[in-house]
Amino acid sequence: MNSIREFLDAEKPEGYGKRVLEELSKLNEKLNAFNNITGRLGEGMPFSVKDNICVKGVETTASSRILKGYMPAFNATVVQRMLDNKFSFIGKTNMDEFGFGSFGLNSQKPARNPFDENYVAGGSSSGAAVATSVLKYHVAMAESTGGSISAPAAFCGVVGFTPTYGALSRHGLIDYANSLDKIGIMARHAADIRYVFEMIRGQDPNDTTSIEGKYASEDRKRIILVDQLVNGIDKEVESSFMGLVDKLEGMGYKIIRKSVPFIEKAIPAYYTIAMAEASTHPASYSGFKYGYKNEDFTQHYNQFFTSAREQFGEEAKRRIVLGTFVRSASVRDKYYSKALKVRSLLLHELEGVLNEGFILSPTMPIQVPRVDDAGSLTPLEVYKTDIMTIPPNLCGLPHVSFPYAYHKGMPLAAQLVTKQWNDEAMLGLVDGWEKGFKYRFKYNIGELR
Ligand code: GLN
Numbered sequence: 001m002n003s004i005r006e007f008l009d010a011e012k013p014e015g016y017g018k019r020v021l022e023e024l025s026k027l028n029e030k031l032n033a034f035n036n037i038t039g040r041l042g043e044g045m046p047f048s049v050k051d052n053i054c055v056k057g058v059e060t061t062a063s064s065r066i067l068k069g070y071m072p073a074f075n076a077t078v079v080q081r082m083l084d085n086k087f088s089f090i091g092k093t094n095m096d097e098f099g100f101g102s103f104g105l106n107s108q109k110p111a112r113n114p115f116d117e118n119y120v121a122g123g124s125s126s127g128a129a130v131a132t133s134v135l136k137y138h139v140a141m142a143e144s145t146g147g148s149i150s151a152p153a154a155f156c157g158v159v160g161f162t163p164t165y166g167a168l169s170r171h172g173l174i175d176y177a178n179s180l181d182k183i184g185i186m187a188r189h190a191a192d193i194r195y196v197f198e199m200i201r202g203q204d205p206n207d208t209t210s211i212e213g214k215y216a217s218e219d220r221k222r223i224i225l226v227d228q229l230v231n232g233i234d235k236e237v238e239s240s241f242m243g244l245v246d247k248l249e250g251m252g253y254k255i256i257r258k259s260v261p262f263i264e265k266a267i268p269a270y271y272t273i274a275m276a277e278a279s280t281h282p283a284s285y286s287g288f289k290y291g292y293k294n295e296d297f298t299q300h301y302n303q304f305f306t307s308a309r310e311q312f313g314e315e316a317k318r319r320i321v322l323g324t325f326v327r328s329a330s331v332r333d334k335y336y337s338k339a340l341k342v343r344s345l346l347l348h349e350l351e352g353v354l355n356e357g358f359i360l361s362p363t364m365p366i367q368v369p370r371v372d373d374a375g376s377l378t379p380l381e382v383y384k385t386d387i388m389t390i391p392p393n394l395c396g397l398p399h400v401s402f403p404y405a406y407h408k409g410m411p412l413a414a415q416l417v418t419k420q421w422n423d424e425a426m427l428g429l430v431d432g433w434e435k436g437f438k439y440r441f442k443y444n445i446g447e448l449r
Helices: 003-009 016-031 077-084 126-134 150-156 190-200 235-250 261-278 301-309 314-327 336-354 371-375 379-384 390-394 423-434
Strands: 034-036 046-050 088-093 139-144 159-162 182-187 222-226 254-258 358-362 399-407 410-417
Touching (some): 034 126, 046 126, 077 088, 077 139, 077 190, 088 126, 126 139, 126 150, 126 182, 150 159, 159 190, 182 190, 190 399, 190 423, 222 336, 235 399, 261 314, 314 336, 336 358, 399 423
Antiparallel strands (some): 034 088, 139 182, 159 399, 358 410
């Protein structure tokens, strides 16, 4: 289903755009999906932008206090391409500060799950997923470093697509970890994602890591279940997931089981690399060029920097300290260099498996947690919930999360992974799945009757 075409073809009643944004603002008081709703909804299909992607003249903070008041002087390439194609920008979406998190709770005002506000929205692109789940016609520009598109898309029951590394320009993205960051797209339907992806991808002179990909469209009708991703997960998740596997078998897919031993090392390798890279950025948030400005210029510069950096949240501080440690000369080989080796070995193993078909797993090893329960997990327990989403992110592989069932009113989702530049065939599978399964949404703001 292509809701973009449906929206563009539909006759909109008088005052439609204004009413949609009013309803959205009202609901936002409860769900905190948006950090600001500043756009105007004209004729174009609405799109939102995660708050770590620059929009000219619109406050962009990556949900961090340290960037409060930052007004970019330019549009990120993906934003400019959306505007050039007549999409209507509506606002900036909430997230874990700088992308650090899996549940959306590392934001000053955490987003809530639209199916039930007592549950988390997932993270770090929490607001993007909530916005997609409550707006009938909308696409979200989101970002993933280690699973930030898949995780919230899964918990909010929408489709979340992370493309091959380099497919979408990162120009105008506030870095978390450059070698891992990817801009991606969320929508209610895979067809909408394909439409937008084709429109905004491609090489960008402002981002030297962006590539004009040689896209394939290979579907060998095989689904691979990886032992390390299916064993030892939540029982409820496992049994409903096996139900999905049966249905895909019914759609003509052959199911194969494989072992990918290096997956067991993926979490430590990812957090070592991600934190190491993340810890190099705070230099720019010193209060001189970017970051909180203490107006007292008579202070010693150490004090001046400290007052800026005090603005970082707890998780950001943790990562800056750990990241700086693993990069330090005395332990570099022990941690950082070893993590890089794991990354290449994992890619090698995964490439072998992906030549045979798509990898399928649940998106998250747990069901959507309640805010209180997620809030009482230790940092390590939180990091461990990224077991499914980290492997493709660490290796720059395209992946997509889509809802496949509902349990006690909350969505359950699965994730497909494919080889580089086979993004479209993978989205095609999700499109096929949608033809026989009806997604549920609690809100349909903007519905046209
Ligand atoms: N949960 C992961 C982390 O905290 C992924 C976040 C992301 O993709 N931005 O690093």
